[in-house]
Amino acid sequence: MEINKFLSKWEQILHKLNSNNGKVFPIEIGKRATAQEITAKEKELGYQLPPSYKHILLNLGKSLSFYYSFSNDTMIPSEFKEIFSGEINWNIDFLQNLDTLADELMEDGEDYGKTLRGKLEFAHAGNGDVYAFDMSVEGEEKPVIYWDHEDDSVTYIADSFIDYLFRITELACIGSEKWQLEYFLSDTGLVTTSSAAIKWKNWFNSFSETMLDDVKNDMEQLVAFVVYRKKLDEKEINYLQKFNRKVLFDFLLKELHKKEVLNNQRIICEIIGRVLGDYVETWVKSLWEDKKTVIDTRLRSCLTSMCMSKDEGLSLVFNFLEQVSNKQISGYEALSHLGDFHSRDVISWMEGHVKFPVTEGWDELFFRSNFSWEELERWTMLEEKHEVTVIHALEKYVHDTVSNNKHPHDILTIPTKLEFIDFLVNLRGKQVLKRRVMPIENVIQNINIFY
Structure with a gap:
């Protein structure tokens, strides 16, 4: 049921953008993963995958991507001026144990990448930053974090993968770069009920591409x-x-x-x-x-x-x-x-x-x-x-x-x-x-x- 809700909401978001001359890429969903594929991947990575992530791989697809960007004539409110697009993506083939990358950086003699340890990458942003699970946290479910490659910092995004999908979908799938998310971030991750989030959601639900004829008399x-x-x-x-x-x-x-x-x-x-x-x-x-x-x-x-x-x-x-x-x-x-x-x-x-x-x-x-x-x-x-x-x-x-x-x-x-x-x-x-x-x-x- 929750998967169908996600798909329905994502299609609504893309339809909204498409109706207002935004740039829209159709949702691409890979085949569903098998239990054997997941077991093999866990053995390769040295980690047990979080249950909600496995649930999505098994019941929706082992990869997914969609992307949109607003039309140049869409007048996004000035307080959200850094938001220009929306994106969700993951791919089981791109899962990466970031301990390996941290070791490589250490071998290069750089005091950089130490925050990568204990992290499992599942996606990356357009600017090269990383979305990952923090595997060092106790419990089966693992929180989703964002690693900034510029300053080697970690930002908490959501309590689990399914929680991340709920939160980002509620915010019209904005992102994936951190500067697009920052309006809605707190110590507990993405917030969907703050005054900023409510204002953003109300605007998104009602916006339309602004044409000259719409404003010529005002x-x-x-x-x-x-x-x-x-x-x-x-x-x-x-x-x-x-x-x-x-x-x-x-x-x-x-x-x-x-x-x-x-x-x-x-x-x-x-x-x-x-x-x-x-x-x-x-x-x-x-x-x-x-x-x-x-x-x-x-x-x-x-x-x-x-x-x-x-x-x-x-x-x-x-x-x-x-x-x-x-x-x-x-x-x-x-x-x-x-x-x-x-x-x-x-x-x-x-x-x-x-x-x-x-x-x-x-x-x-x-x-x-x-x-x-x-x-x-x-x-x-x-x-x-x-x-x-x-x-x-x-x-x-x-x-x-x-x-x-x-x-x-x-x-x-x-x-x-x-x-x-x-x-x-x-x-x-x-x-x-x-x-x-x-x-x-x-x-x-x-x-x-x-x-």
């Missing part, structure tokens, strides 16, 4: 939808622009100051910039006037690129970079402040600041600043660092075009295909290092994408 939900997906498309922009600008801006400001993760702050700034634009220009200017910057300076530069005039905005960012860096500006720093301007004026400024290694941001910045054919030619006649910047920027142009099936930008005054090839062949002939020759050859092979 400002707060629409913003949450965009922040969760870290993606702002034209459709979302159009819907956001229908709300009162002041109400929207006030709400976004509150959200901006509530978020602690830079990526969440960045997407909110993108909403402010792309949806409200010059409506918030005065506010963006005030960010430069306030000596105590209330947001990350990189986000301030991003907002400046979208909400202020190009000339005024670039002047502010250029001055800021030169002051704080004492003119020793790194490529990544320049990219983080100037990459959103997509301006050829940035290339002129770069000319006096670019330095090796150019692949640490400078090539990306050149690429994102809408370079023209004139700049390509001129930079290859400057210093070596400028020439190498061009080589890797062209490589990025090819990669981005192939990946997105469209040009990042049209190259102004681009010559004929034959002239472009001649330019690349000459550029290749000047190179000594293979790591510079290969990108040029790749551009030559993909020359058609420029036209």
